[in-house]
Amino acid sequence: MTVGFWTLLSRILGFVREILILNLIGPGPVMDAFVAAFRLPNMFRRFLAEGAFNAAFVPMFSKKLEGGENADVFASQALSFLSAVVIALTALAMIFMPAFVFITAEGFYGDERFDLTVGFGYILFPYIVFMSLSALFSGVLNASGKFAAAAAAPVLLNILAISAMILGSSFGNDVIGWLIWAIPLAGVAQLALLWRATRKIGIHLRLSLPKWNDDMKKLLVIAFPAALASGVLQINLLVGQLVASGTEKAISWLYAADRLYQLPLGVVGIAIGIVLLPSLSRHLKSGDTSASQDALSRAAEFSLALTLPCAVALFIMPIPLVRILFENGQTGPEDTKAIALAVAIYGLGLPAFVLQKVLQPIFFAREDTKTPFRFAFISMIVNTAIALIGAIYIGWLAAAFAAICASWVQVILLWIASKKFGPIAQFDRRFYQRIWKILLSSLTMGAFLYGVIKILDTALMTSGLQIIALIGVIISAIICYFGIGTLLGAFSLRELKNSFKRS
Secondary structure (H helix, E strand, O other): OHHHHHHHHHHHHHHHHHHHHHHHHOOOHHHHHHHHHHHHHHHHHHHHHHHHHHHHHHHHHHHHHHOOOOHHHHHHHHHHHHHHHHHHHHHHHHHOHHHHHHHHOHHHOOOHHHHHHHHHHHHHOOHHHHHHHHHHHHHHHHHOOOOHHHHHHHHHHHHHHHHHHHHHHHOOOOHHHHHHHHHHHHHHHHHHHHHHHHHHOOOOOOOOOOOOOHHHHHHHHHHHHHHHHHHHHHHHHHHHHHHHHOOOOHHHHHHHHHHHHHHHHHHHHHHHHHHHHHHHHHHHHHOOHHHHHHHHHHHHHHHHHHHHHHHHHHHHOHHHHHHHHHOOOOOOHHHHHHHHHHHHHHHHHHHHHHHHHHHHHHHHOOOOOHHHHHHHHHHHHHHHHHHHHHHHHHHHHHHHHHHHHHHHHHHHHHHHHHHHHOHHHOOOHHHHHHHHHHHHHHHHHHHHHHHHHHHOHHHHOOOOOHHHHHHHHHHHHHHHHHHHHHHHOOOOHHHHHHHOOOO
């Protein structure tokens, strides 16, 4: 709940940020170029730090804390090692930026979007240095049971980006210029916040020349397959971007749709995954089998109880959501229809995206990063085949459709493979008893939601009333879902209240 609260705040501010981007900049060459340029540091950050490095670092650091070993020294060595890698990568990117852009957005070549993306990339790419190091500090804090600072850090990015765009618009200057310079500044602020938070809990990390020892060797051995797995995920994103780059505005449309479904994914799925990995690692170290199974089962149960109704809502009412949130200024009705189509498709994949965050820690906690890599590789093949073939028939929308198919394939493979660990890595009886009740409650809410939208159709399209009408629709759907769920026994208010208490 700590991670979820701060992530919710970050996502709400992120909505404000995206609304401003779509209103002040709007789908088109400049926004396409910004999205492609900003994706470069984010891609490598997820590939190196949040994906590979943390998948290896967090379990090792957690076990050293649990075993009373010198965790500070290990974390400092890891910090020095990661710093050297990301600084070298940034130097290469500065030299070969045009090549990076060509590889990731070939459809831009020959028009203004290519030069814009290269120019934006020079400013935005150094963001990876600050965010990669921030990911390590976040891992230290999460493994120590301190989740607030790491979860709150992304709020700074949104605050600075929003402030920059408002100032740029107020002064009549180029809004995109203010925005791209605010991002590396936000990286510095986030790193400073997390560095201070680790010192407050008594962990002092120090930079030094990277040293090769047994811990770093083990870290690299574990991280390498995770890096490949994360690399596969980024290849999936790049395939989607390459497919979309041939259609003007398509990258902007997919970006806007991605922001909408990322709200429940970030608040629930990513939050669950962040907390679950160090928790499972500690339970395995202490040999507590029942606690490990309970943590896994409740994480899956809780995340699906919140994301299944969100998936149904995104599929049933994408147009009212997109129109009310994004259609204004530089974003018109045609953009709304395109974004809404992508939102509906992403909604079908939301449970899969969340379940990945629940199932992967089963393997990472056991320092098994090879199995998730194999499954990620298979999903990459599925994604690439569907995206390239689908593009012939449905154009840029094939990128969204391929992403959800690949995610469901990966979830099924992870679930089947987890059986090899025995009952400790399987969902308990209560999960299987309740998941069908959660699904039925979500579908019932969906039917109710469809009827309410039909009744309030005029209000949802009337300026001045549409926001109030949308809030009313959402509140009534929430009441319906939790009411039906409580009657069916899918969950209870007492259990929800008890889950807020930390042992």
